[in-house]
Amino acid sequence: MASLFAVELERLLTQRAMSWRQLAKKINYSPGWLSKVKNGKPPSEELARLCDEVLEAQGTLAALAGVDSGLRPAQLPFATARFVGRDRELHVMQAVLGSEPQPGAPRIVALDGPPGVGKTALALRAAHDMTRQFPDGQLYVDLYGYSACDGPATPDSVLEEFLAALGIAATTIPPGVEQRAKLYRSALAGKRVLVVLDNAACSGQIEPLIPGAAGCGVIVTSRRRLSGLALHMDARQLTLRPMTEDEAATLLLPALGPSRAGAEPAAVAALAQRCGYLPLALRIAANQLASHPHLSVEDLVNELGEEARRLDRLAAGDSVPVRTAFSWSYRDLSGDAARTFRLLGLHRGPQISVDATAALVGTDISSLRRCLEQLGDVHLLERLGRDRYRFHDLLRVYAAERAAAEDTAEERAAAVRQLVGWYLHTAARANRLLAPFRINPLQLPPAGPGVCPLTFDDDVAALRWCDAERDNFVPVMQLALQYQLYDIAWRFAIALFDYLLLRKPGRVWIATHDLARDAALALADPYAEGWVLTNLAEGYRWQSDFARSAALFDRAIALHRQVGNPHIEAWSLAGAASSSIERGQIEQARDQAQRALDLFTDLGNREGQVWALATLGDVERESGHVENALAALQEALDTSEEMDEPYGRAWTLPKIAEAHLALGNPERALAFLHRAQEICRQTGDRLGGGNVLLRHGAVLYDLGRVEEARASWAVALQLYEEIEDPQAAEVRLRLRKAT
Incomplete structure (x- = not known):
């Protein structure tokens, strides 16, 4: 078997287009003697030195002459006891490292992920599992890319350790990274060795440590995505996430x-x-x-x-x-990236957009993206598409700790004010596009320096933003209250009303307005409290909690009269009338709806008139005056169509359908319900659409058209489940009974 010296000597001769016979002549050795060396006889020190000089090998051949070719390094540390999970990743690693080698290209797997996610444990588990496939040994080094030591290990020091482990005498190891790397590759030529490079800082740190032998395998772990390694060496990248x-x-x-x-x-x-x-x-x-x-x-x-x-x-x-473990990654951040990381810890939502982060940090988008990319590269922040990021829970706690330790209270408060101000003004712009016909007297405080709220091209873009940010609304409200930004907090909830009325996410609706009420009470502001209670009462009404809704409407009406706010008082009366109908208090509902209609008429609020007239139509129908009901409802429908106001139409059409059912005209009722459903579908009103389909299915079922009824209820169930509405249980029951 050829020695490492003979293999490297053969490579150098081929590289220089020189034969063994020509070499023998140059070094004054017989061809027969060199033939013995070629076939495994150890060279003398003099022969190695002469070959080095003639072939300009810079000490490589001399170093290889003393290598014990039988030495088998076994440097792997012990694997984590009771290793669990990561089956998919282990399968991928085994497939890559066990694949058919390509000439001159070692098989490489690069593991990256956040601190504490178990990269080293997985690397060592896989390495131990595959020792039989690398019979010539395993090399291991901790590169200290992120640790409390003086700094990352240098490639030349690691190469010195690896060369010694491969049997090369310390006195023959050349100086400098380049010469050591050449000797290292020579020592591994023709061998099947697994190299584990743990905790790498960057691609540049590990490139000299990659063997050139096709039979070798390499496992790299790093908190950073080593894109250069994948690009230049075709490494298979695997990003570890938290466990299931x-x-x-x-x-x-x-x-x-x-x-x-x-x-x-x-x-x-x-x-x-x-x-x-x-x-x-x-x-x-x-x-x-x-x-x-x-x-x-x-x-x-x-x-x-x-x-x-x-x-x-x-x-x-x-x-x-x-x-x-977290601190080791944090300390290597640039100043701007570290500040961004800290301030992001203040935001407790499940994810955050680039634009919101720019408001929080107070910087321009292009500079911010560089910081976010740095945080993402070292897995201190997880990228969700192009413009959204999220924290791991424990990393967010750590970021908030660092903010409390390194940023002053004034700096943190200023950042939070910028963030919640951005949310307020962006939400207000979006909601105006969702309901441009609605009169909204909400007065906003100035946006403040550095706050650039988003603008939207149309209502579709506005709705898309609200949907994407919905899970952040409550955390932003909580943050505003934590920093005593009460003036912004209650207005933020009010600014969201058009979206909440459209999508009707009950949990978000109630939670934001409970917090807004706390803000209004902290300000001792009856104007703010009354407005918030009106919206909160409407939220409970849509959740069918009519008793609580009625009590909140009564309190709101009293506050509106106290401060002289007829606009919101009218809406409170209209909502209270609807709750009264549901509770069977028909005459009270008539009085409330009529007072609402009178106020809306005096104010010139045509949308309000639609809702008050529709409610009066319900009152007349419940009183047995169906023709009067149809007259009021038709007036409401005509007004909403003149305004090109879809929500009023979707509100009124089902009521007209109920009136026709009372007159014994189910086919006409179905036609009006179908029109209402089309409007709900176009506007994205899932709760309204579910309610219409629920009633549509009931009418069909009563007509004996069971399969059509089931089809309507199936779609209603899907809509209710999307918004976690409790009426989903009723629909499931109806579907079971109709089977």
Whole structure:
């Protein structure tokens, strides 16, 4: 078998187009002697030195002459005990590293992901599983790309360690990265060695450490996406995410034991969630539970529920705490990226847009994108498409900690004011486009310097923004109250009304307006409180909580009269009338609806007149005066059509259908319900559409058209489920009965 010296000598001769016989002549050795060296005989020190000089190998041949070709490095650290999950990633790694090698191209897998996600554990698990496929050994190094040491390991120092592990005498290892890399590649030529490069800082750090031998494999881990490695060396990139809920529970199980885990399944699931499904945090939590058998899982969950102490609790005396793992990535950020990271920790929504972040940070979009890309590259922030990002829960807690430690209270307050001001003004612009016909007397405070709210080309773009931001509305309100921005908070809820009335997301509607009421009470502002209560009462009415709705409307009406706000008083009266009808208080509803109509007429508010007339139509129908009901409803419909106002039409048409049903004309009723459904579909009103389809199906069912009824109810169920409306249960029951 040829030695490493002979293999490298053959390569150099081929490179220089020189034969073994020509070499023998130049170094004054016999061809027969060189033939023995070619076939495995160890060269003498003099022969190696002469070959080095003639072929200008710069010490490579001399170093290889002393290598013990039988040396097999086995440097892998132990793998994590009880490794769980990551089946897909392990399968991919095994497929890549076990694939047919291509000449001159080692097989490379690059793992990246956030701190604490288990990259090293996965790399070592895969490496240990594949030792038989790399019989010539395994090399391992921690490159300290992100750690508390003095800095990342340098390629020349790593190469020196690897060369020594491969049997090359320290005295023959050449200086400089380039010469050591050449010698390293020569030493691995023709071998099947697995190289694990853990915790890399960048592609440049590891490129000299990549073998040139096709039989070798390489596993790289890094918190940064190593795009250069993928581009130049065709590395297979794998990004690790937090574990699934099932994987997290499986990781916790050995520490808890089956009986303990079975006794608190909900607490185990909550613990995994508190740990953000990060293996590092999960293992620390598991260790604490194992060390304290009398501590219940729920007790630990409750302790981790306090965000201010969560990272303190996720620390272990003899291992890396979660906070420390995060700090290693944070300390390498540029100043602007670090500030962006900190301020993002103040925003508690599930995701944030680039535009909102620009308002929070107070910078231009182009500069901000560079910071966000840096945060995304090191997995301190997760990119969701082009313009949206999100935090891992524990990273957000850490970011908020850093903001509290490094930014002054004034700086944090200014950033929050910019953010919630941006949301207020952007929401107001969007909602005006959703209902341009609606009279809205809301007065906004100035946007403030550096706040550039979005503009929208049309109502479709405005609705798309509201849908994308819906889950952020409550967290933004909570943030506004936390920083005592009460004047912005209550107005933000009011600015959202047109969207809430259109989409009717009950949870968001109620939560935003509960917070807005707190803001109004903190300001001791009856004008704000009355307006908020009107919207809150309307939200409860759409959720069919008519008793609570009526009580809130009564309180709102009193406040409107106190401050002299006839516009919102009229809407409160109209809403109260609808709640009264649902509660069977018909004469009270008649009085409320008529007073609302009178106020709307005096104010010249034609949209309000539509809603008041439609409500009066309901009153007349409930009173048995169906012809009077149709007259009022037709006037409401005509007015809304003159205004080209779709919501009033969608509100009135089902009421006309009910009047025709009362007259015994179900076919006409179906026609009006169909028109209402078309409007709801066009405007995206899912709750209104569900209500119309529910009634449409009931009419069809009464007519014996069961299959058509089921089709209507099936679509209604889908719409109710999309908005988590409780009427979904009623529709499921109807569908079962109709089967």
